[in-house]
Amino acid sequence: MSSTDDEQLAAVKDWWQRNGKPLVTGGLLAVIVVLGWQAWHRYQNNQAQGASALYQQLLETALTPSGQADAGRVAEIAGKLKSEFGGTPYAQYGSLFVAKVAVETGKLDDAASELKAVNDKPANPTLGEIARQRLARVLAAQNKAEDALKLLDGQVDKAFAASREELRGDLLVQLGRTDDAYAAYKKAKAALSEEAAVGGLQMKLDDLAKGDA
DSSP: OOHHHHHHHHHHHHHIIIIIHHHHHHHHHHHHHHHHHHHHHHHHHHHHHHHHHHHHHHHHHHSOTTSOOOHHHHHHHHHHHHHHHTTSHHHHHHHHHHHHHHHHTTOHHHHHHHHHHHHHSOSSHHHHHHHHHHHHHHHHHTTOHHHHHHHTOSOOOHHHHHHHHHHHHHHHHHTTOHHHHHHHHHHHHHTSOTTGGGSHHHHHHHHHHHHHO
16 A cells, blocks of 8 residues: 555544544434434324313313303313313313303302413413403402403404403493493494494493483
């Protein structure tokens, strides 16, 4: 072997020492990342399927044909959703059902607690707004309309603007602030199409208008 060949071989060995192992390590790391990503997706899918199955049980338990839900069973399933899938939309929708049953059985403190937990850390904006408005109604039923009004401050998604303003109007009526209530109802109506604004909301506006007559 010539000195040139020896030099080339030495250069290759040197390159391998400096770069070969990192390349192999990097290749293995890439494989591990891909396999880990696939495993994570499988895990996520399994989690979603498990949460969906529990949620289906909750629906069947809470929405009975008789209208009488088994409060204990609802709480049990919702508890599993929280412990096994906490922080997910499924778990928080479970809390909404627990709150619904609590209201139906006159346990307003329990309902408020469930709704406050969702409102404080919602899994998504829609859940947050649903919990916010339902919590406001529970507070109103507890004669805490002022506290309920504070929940309705701040920005709101256009999809929920009408329901929030109508709720604000209801709270203001409860507080005897009819002029402010009328203004809130008008805002609610303006956020709806003409077809959607002809029901109960229009009746509330008409009632307040008659009161001023």
